Structures are given as C-alpha cells and as structure tokens.
Amino acid sequence: MGRVLAEFVPGGGIVPSWRMDGIRLLQYHTSFGLFVLVCEGVFCLFTLHFTFKFLQNICKQGKRFFHSYWSYVEAFSLVISYSAVALYVLRTIEANRIAEKFQETHGNGYIRMQYVAIIDEAFGYLVAILTFTATISFLKLLRFNRRIGVLSATMRQCYNDLWGYAVVFIVLFNAFCMMFFLLLNKNLPEWRNYVSAFESCFSAMLGKFDFYSMRQVHxxxxxxxxxxxxxMSFIMINILLTIIIKAFEQVRWFSLATATQQRPRPGTFNKNRVSKLEAGNIQQE
Incomplete structure (x- = not known):
C-alpha cells in the first residue's frame, strides 16, 4: 500500500511525504496457509490454557501470587495476547470488507486501506512484544541453572532501583524525542512522526545518526x-550499569557467605575421623 501526501503550508510552500506499507490481507491462499492457521489455533488454545492457570493460581494464592515478578510478566503476556487476538479479528473483518468491495467494483473503485494498515502495524508491534515477554519467561524455566539463577537473583535485588530508573529514563527519553520531532519532522523523513523519532533516538543511542543533516535543518x-x-549515552547508561553491578556484587557476596557457612572448615573432617579412630583403639585395648 502506498500513500503520497502534499501539505500546502500557509506560507505558500509544499511539504511532501510518502509511505509504503506491505500488507498481506489474504493469509491462507497458499500451501503454507494451512500451517499458519494451525499455529494460530494452537496459540489460541495455549492462551486459554494459561488464562485458566493464571486464574487458578490467583484463587489459590490470593494476594501472595502478586508478590512474584513473574506474575506480572504472565499478566502482561495475557493482556498482550488478547489484544493481539482482537486486532487480528479486526484485521480479518477489514480484509474481508476490502475483498468484497474489490470484487464489486472489479478493482476500479477507490478502496481506503489506511485503517487496515494501522491495524496491521499495531498487530505486528504486539506480536513483537509478546515474543519478547515469552522469551524472557524462559528464564523462569532455566532458574535451576547456576548462572541463570544468579541473573534472576540479581534482577530481583535491583528490582526497586530499576523501577525508579525506568521512570526517569522514560521521561527524559520522551522529552528528547518530542523535541527532535518538533524541530525536524518537516525536513527529515526519519523524524516525520513520533514513532520514527523514537526509533531514531534509540538508534542514536547506539551510535547510528546523521548529525550533519540535523545541524543543517536547525x-x-x-x-x-x-x-x-x-x-542518555553516557550518564543514564552508566547509572544502569552501576545499579546492575552493585546488585550483582551483593548477590555474589551473599552466595559466597552462604557457601562458606555450609562448607566444613578445612581439617574438621580429618580431626573428627582421627578422634573416632583413637576412641576405637582405646576401647579395643
């Protein structure tokens, strides 16, 4: 789907913009479509299954269920799953409407596809977020591994500090995104909307930016x-590393202290064994 816009500004100029989106409205018309349909059905079944388990755990544990970090991850995953299903249904309905109108007009009528493009884009974002949270959930399954256990313990240790850091980071990052968007949206395509500005700021944090073009515009x-x-690239990132490293050192110190208390001191086993042998020899005599 292509869209070309020309905005006539009050000063007499024209600000052009364009956007191309690739959308597949018919999902099951190929031989691979049956496999996609089966996967979607399995996803719905798993969503219902995890919803039942989630509600069952809430009924059994009550408020104690929300004392764990993974409870919020599961709740967030379920919300994203149902939102993705709702958008999928809306996209299917809109795709059927477009197909019917296309059939009625034999492809000669004007069909507005911006709405279905927005739904498809939002659906892609939700699927990406759901994939991320599902991958994070694997840490819960691997918590018995020693290194994964240390990672989980480190995240639990710095949980409260990370919440405060996240609030400050989001506020500061959004302030910069909004400022760049207001200054550069009319001249540079990578800053044309807030989503693009957000992505460009994130890329700039990773070292990918065009400073010369930005300076030329404003x-x-x-x-x-x-x-x-x-x-962002120096102060906030270093603060994040400091929080995580501090929590890791605390977890590491606690693990070493626990291991030292449980481990017998060197020579204790040998002394006990020698004393038992001496006692046995005395009794034999």
Missing amino acids: ILAGVIFFFFAIS
Whole structure:
C-alpha cells in the first residue's frame, strides 16, 4: 500500500511525504496457509490454557501470587495476547470488507486501506512484544541453572532501583524525542512522526545518526543532540550499569557467605575421623 501526501503550508510552500506499507490481507491462499492457521489455533488454545492457570493460581494464592515478578510478566503476556487476538479479528473483518468491495467494483473503485494498515502495524508491534515477554519467561524455566539463577537473583535485588530508573529514563527519553520531532519532522523523513523519532533516538543511542543533516535543518537540533548524547549515552547508561553491578556484587557476596557457612572448615573432617579412630583403639585395648 502506498500513500503520497502534499501539505500546502500557509506560507505558500509544499511539504511532501510518502509511505509504503506491505500488507498481506489474504493469509491462507497458499500451501503454507494451512500451517499458519494451525499455529494460530494452537496459540489460541495455549492462551486459554494459561488464562485458566493464571486464574487458578490467583484463587489459590490470593494476594501472595502478586508478590512474584513473574506474575506480572504472565499478566502482561495475557493482556498482550488478547489484544493481539482482537486486532487480528479486526484485521480479518477489514480484509474481508476490502475483498468484497474489490470484487464489486472489479478493482476500479477507490478502496481506503489506511485503517487496515494501522491495524496491521499495531498487530505486528504486539506480536513483537509478546515474543519478547515469552522469551524472557524462559528464564523462569532455566532458574535451576547456576548462572541463570544468579541473573534472576540479581534482577530481583535491583528490582526497586530499576523501577525508579525506568521512570526517569522514560521521561527524559520522551522529552528528547518530542523535541527532535518538533524541530525536524518537516525536513527529515526519519523524524516525520513520533514513532520514527523514537526509533531514531534509540538508534542514536547506539551510535547510528546523521548529525550533519540535523545541524543543517536547525542549529538548535545540534545543540540538543549534544546534550542528548551526554545525558542518555553516557550518564543514564552508566547509572544502569552501576545499579546492575552493585546488585550483582551483593548477590555474589551473599552466595559466597552462604557457601562458606555450609562448607566444613578445612581439617574438621580429618580431626573428627582421627578422634573416632583413637576412641576405637582405646576401647579395643
């Protein structure tokens, strides 16, 4: 689907914009479609199964169920799953409507597809988030592994600190995204909307940016980008590493202290064994 827009500004200029989206409205018309349909059915069954288990655990444990971090992960995954199913149904309904209109007009009528494109894009985002949370859930299955256990213990140790850090990071990051969007959205395509600005700021944190183009469009954008690089790429990232390293050191120290208390001191076993042997020899005499 292609969209070309030309905005006539009050000063007499024209601001063009374009967007191309690839959308597959018919999902099951190929030989691979049956496999996709089976996978979607299995996903719905698993969603219902985990919903039943989630409600069952709430009934059994009550408020204690929400004392665990994984409870919130499961709840979030279920919300995303049902949201994805709802968007999938809406996309299917809209696709059927478009197909019927296309058949009625024999492809000669105007068919507005922006709505289904937005639904498909949101559905893709939800699937990506759900894949991320499902992958994170594997840590719960691997918690018996020593290294994974240390990782889980570290995240539990710095859980409260990370919440405060996340709030500050989100507020600061969104402030920079909004500033760049307002300054550069009319001239640079990578800043044309807030989502693109968010992605561009994240790429800039990883070292991928075009500072020369930003400075050419607006001199203030170059100054703000300097503060963005200092505050986000250096200060905030180092604070995050400090929080995690501090929690890791605390977990490591606690593990070593526990292991030292449970482990017998060197020579204790040998002394006991020698004393028992001496007692046995005395009795024999």
